[in-house]
Amino acid sequence: MFDVTRYAVAADSIISAGRFLYGRGWSPATSSNYSARIDENHIAITVSGRHKGELGSGDVMVVDLTGQPVQSQCKSSAETRLHTVLYQIFPDVGAILHTHSVKATVLSRLLPAGKPLSLEGYELQKAFSGVQTHESTLDVPVFENTQDIDALAEQTKCWFEQHPEQPGYLIRGHGLYTWGKTMADCLRHVEAFEFLFECELETMRVRP
Amino acid sequence: MFDVTRYAVAADSIISAGRFLYGRGWSPATSSNYSARIDENHIAITVSGRHKGELGSGDVMVVDLTGQPVQSQCKSSAETRLHTVLYQIFPDVGAILHTHSVKATVLSRLLPAGKPLSLEGYELQKAFSGVQTHESTLDVPVFENTQDIDALAEQTKCWFEQHPEQPGYLIRGHGLYTWGKTMADCLRHVEAFEFLFECELETMRVRP
Amino acid sequence: MFDVTRYAVAADSIISAGRFLYGRGWSPATSSNYSARIDENHIAITVSGRHKGELGSGDVMVVDLTGQPVQSQCKSSAETRLHTVLYQIFPDVGAILHTHSVKATVLSRLLPAGKPLSLEGYELQKAFSGVQTHESTLDVPVFENTQDIDALAEQTKCWFEQHPEQPGYLIRGHGLYTWGKTMADCLRHVEAFEFLFECELETMRVRP
């Protein structure tokens, strides 16, 4: 059983995030999915296939950390398991956002297979919790896209158990996953990642 | 004779779509035209030459599926026949949007003549009704531009009778046509196409 | 003497145009100037140096067709003469907009000296009054930039007396001038030009 008021607050934060992210063009055409933690066993998450700029109270449901719906007949996002594994391994994560921008899509397709995106020398790296200086390297792993979400969930779980300091990942041709203690932290991470992806692509245009 | 309330609902959906599409820069300078089905013999369609971001109740008229105005002195879009042939061959299509973005214009001019645009490996291909995986190919035919709309209408009719699974087409240097069961489906298709066109152009900038 | 109500209407159309053009990023940093005809001897025109997105009733003044202020202590735009010569040679022009976009600036600097920008095969060429088909060529002359406005005014006057069918011109590194019978026509021309400039630049990025 989960606290209903905590669900309502979590759902509100997801609805607001959707309006912002859709408005920026990062969640087009009913793509993307978002979640926020209710308690150690439950999260609020978007119902599958909804318009992310027009989320309403009926568009956010509850699942437990195995991904099963709780007190709901709705179908949660097909990628629910990618959320729940992160809540399992990071007890202090309060929100996870998966977005779907042009920049993340194109950049992830241009990067060579098997290598992370390495970001260096950007002042904005300091927007990530725990980063104190631009004189560091921020690695963003790029996983191959698949419709086998359970396999990808397992893969990301193994990776982030070993690399807990990395604040997000890309799926090739698909988009970004990032997280934070609060929804505000998580939105700051999305903004920072999108900024850095755009910087990298702008640079590749001039220096291919 | 058509149901007037159904006309009003169709016209409303067109007016709202116009505000959205103009706001995104996809229907500039009075370009574009939009329609929505009223019944099996009638559609609502934009009057020729109107500002698509400022459509009002006087800017949407009725035509039958031969393109003739019904209960109206107005002149419908010059491209009305491109709409009506699609309603003829696809009985379950409820809305058609023709947009006119920079990306669609430029991309369609850069593609070699006689070949479709082939989209592969994008998660967002799943935004099109019926597509289940990114591991598929989405072909978008590119027709040569012409002021002979009847000829182009016949050409598209023949094409889509044989390729009913393709969700839209480009006219070179001109723009996009796409459709859907509902206006919401159709708008999702426009967003998905524009996203994919931008991805393709971004990629061509880095890897010409 | 001019009709005061006609001045008020002209000023209103300029103020609205400014909000739109600034919002699109085409009149940044107090650049640009706009005018609308009051009668055969008078025009309303923006006062020099004002923020174009925040124009108010004190920011539009009256000048005669020699460029002299009428019933005003304000200083009109430094480029007033570029407006008045066009009103002199085109009696049916009702509005002139000079904008200052990144695309117009960059494109005009990249074009070879002494040659016009030639636009061909774009459906959107039909947005210009009098153009019926994309199978035509739209020439946009590019004048060298100068702070000697009288000289440039004379140059443009001579040019457009001989090329009255051309709907606008560029000044290198500076921006666009275009006009129309009404402010709505003129705004449509700005939108169409900006669309076409962006198409040309996008194409040059992929095919330098």
Place this chain on the structure above:
Amino acid sequence: MFDVTRYAVAADSIISAGRFLYGRGWSPATSSNYSARIDENHIAITVSGRHKGELGSGDVMVVDLTGQPVQSQCKSSAETRLHTVLYQIFPDVGAILHTHSVKATVLSRLLPAGKPLSLEGYELQKAFSGVQTHESTLDVPVFENTQDIDALAEQTKCWFEQHPEQPGYLIRGHGLYTWGKTMADCLRHVEAFEFLFECELETMRVRP
């Protein structure tokens, strides 16, 4: 002691500037910092780490020209000293804005070390106070990024004592600093710089 009403006016101008600059994408992810002069010894400045599009009355504090907080328990921006040195050497400067755009970040990383960005032949150079013609050169120095703000403050102080006519500077991979007599002047300078950075990058894309 400072005049409280003057503080309130300065804080208001900072809050408004933040909404504008964040809205344009120039201050993402809690980056950037802004200040406005209260009197010859005091400035209002943003509190460290706040969301620049959502600044409220609790997000602007007072520091003296050595950078010490006055009547406040808050921590001012880590880059406070970069502001105070400019207020020291330029008694008529009333506002300073530090922004963090993609264009400034990418351009500053692409420029060769030890050379300024030189802008020439742009009409928009006239947006900077004191510039009368596009036939001039606007030099923008590029300092190397560092987390040693005191050292960078000293470096910029020496530079601008000798180059008081230059209206701003870049920090590599980090962003823009610019200033003006009033907040309106300063915002005009930001807009003009961002316009010119985008022009330079657009040009480099076509002519790498």
